[in-house]
Amino acid sequence: MKKITIADVAKQAEVSKSTVSQYLNKRYDYMGEKTKKRIQKAIEELGYQPNFVARSLKQKSTKTIGVIVANILHNFTTEVTRAIEDACHGADFHTIICNADDDPVKEKHYIEMLRAKQVDGLIIFPTGDNRDLYQQMLDASYPVVFLDRKVEEMPVTAVMLDNERAAELAVDHFAEKGYERVSLMTTSIFNHVTPRMERIEGYRSALRKNGLAVEEEYIVSADQDEMQEALEKLLQTEQPPEAILAGNDLVLIEVLKYVKHKGLRVPEDLAIIGIDDVSFASFYTPSITTVAQPTFKMGRMGAELLLDKIDKKDKQMSPFYRFEPKLMVRDSV
Structure with missing residues (x-):
């Protein structure tokens, strides 16, 4: 089958090759509506497919x-x-x-x-x-x-x-509601991923600002497949946290899975805030307070x-x- 070229389109549309090229590159500010329709009709009738590789080489993009x-x-x-x-x-x-x-x-x-x-x-x-x-x-x-x-x-x-501010908003809200033992759970900080490290720093700073103790055992970092075990260990301590700030959406899902499995009541047994406004937060029962990113x-x-x-x-x-x-x-x- 013969390869259809710009020349074929130009001939059928009764225009020059440069006009077809301008049309294909959407440079048709001064091109009449009838001309554009003729070119489009010719392209459709001939089944012309632009050569994007050749165009990329020519345009260097x-x-x-x-x-x-x-x-x-x-x-x-x-x-x-x-x-x-x-x-x-x-x-x-x-x-x-x-x-x-x-x-x-x-x-x-x-x-x-x-x-x-x-x-x-x-x-x-x-x-x-x-x-x-x-x-x-x-x-x-x-x-x-x-x-x-x-x-x-x-x-x-x-x-x-502003990750520090995100953690601060959550801790401030816990403090306003009277919670004193607040934990932060996040996925692994092995590679010192910026949002996770900044949220930990914001969490620490907000606790101090609200006159709450910074308990290092309440700062938990784990891979997702280790999160259930980490939650079990955290909530079986002598003074378990009353509230958990889930550092991202994947952590929040693991916390909610744990809560359901253990039959815990939210917020009566454990208050929860998640960073990332996941789609199910508003219709989960009870609805989940979150810190939303734009x-x-x-x-x-x-x-x-x-x-x-x-x-x-x-x-x-x-x-x-x-x-x-x-x-x-x-x-x-």
């Missing part, structure tokens, strides 16, 4: 960005990547989503693979353990934006939550910052963009 997320199971990740995709689609960019599972080896593989595919830029939820690759991108002025996390002494533009705003800003870098827009960018969390008061406290 693949119109594609890569997004390397830390853990695609997080509700936060799902909503942020949706916002990134929406913003990129609006700018006529495609997205490739890769899940690193908080594994530096997987992250390294995806960075190298996406750059080999000549994506125009990367949004990374960094593990922090590939500093040489991050530095290579900086040295080459390659467009990259970090999301949700930063890497110390690495001047990459990052979009993040996920869609964060994702959109990450995409817009990267697109600006790709377009080489000469605008001053802050090293960090912090977003304010919001306490969603419900019935679990």
Whole structure:
């Protein structure tokens, strides 16, 4: 079968090849409506498929960005990547989503693979353990934006939550309700992941501010598959906590599973607040108080910052963009 070319489309639409090229690249500000309809009709009748590889070589752009997320199971990740995709689609960019599972080896593989595919830029939820690759991108002025996390002494533009404030909002609410023994549970801090470390610091600071003791045994960090055992150990101590701040959505799910399995009443036996406003929080019984992140705003800003870098827009960018969390008061406290 003969390959249909721009010349074939131009001939059928009775226009020049340059006019068809302008139409395909959406540069039709001065193109009449009838001309556009003729070109579109010719494309459909001939079954023309643009050669994106050839166009990419010519334009020196693949119109594609890569997004390397830390853990695609997080509700936060799902909503942020949706916002990134929406913003990129609006700018006529495609997205490739890769899940690193908080594994530096997987992250390294995806960075190298996406750059080999000549994506125009990367949004990374960094593990922090590939500093040489991050530095290579900086040295080459390659467009990259970090999301949700930063890497110390690495001047990459990052979009993040005010994590200390998120923990503070939760602890303040517990204190206002009269709870004194408050625990913080988070997933593993082995790699010193920014949000987890900052939330621990915010938790400690807020306890002190409210005149509450900082009990190190109440700060629990564990992998998700170890969370039930960690909860059992925490709640069987001589003075168990009266309240738990779940550091993210995956921890909250594990806490609620434990509560159901043990037949505990919320908040009578155990008060709970989760960071991340998961979809079920409002209709779970009792409804769960959460600290919400503006996920869609964060994702959109990450995409817009990267697109600006790709377009080489000469605008001053802050090293960090912090977003304010919001306490969603419900019935679990």
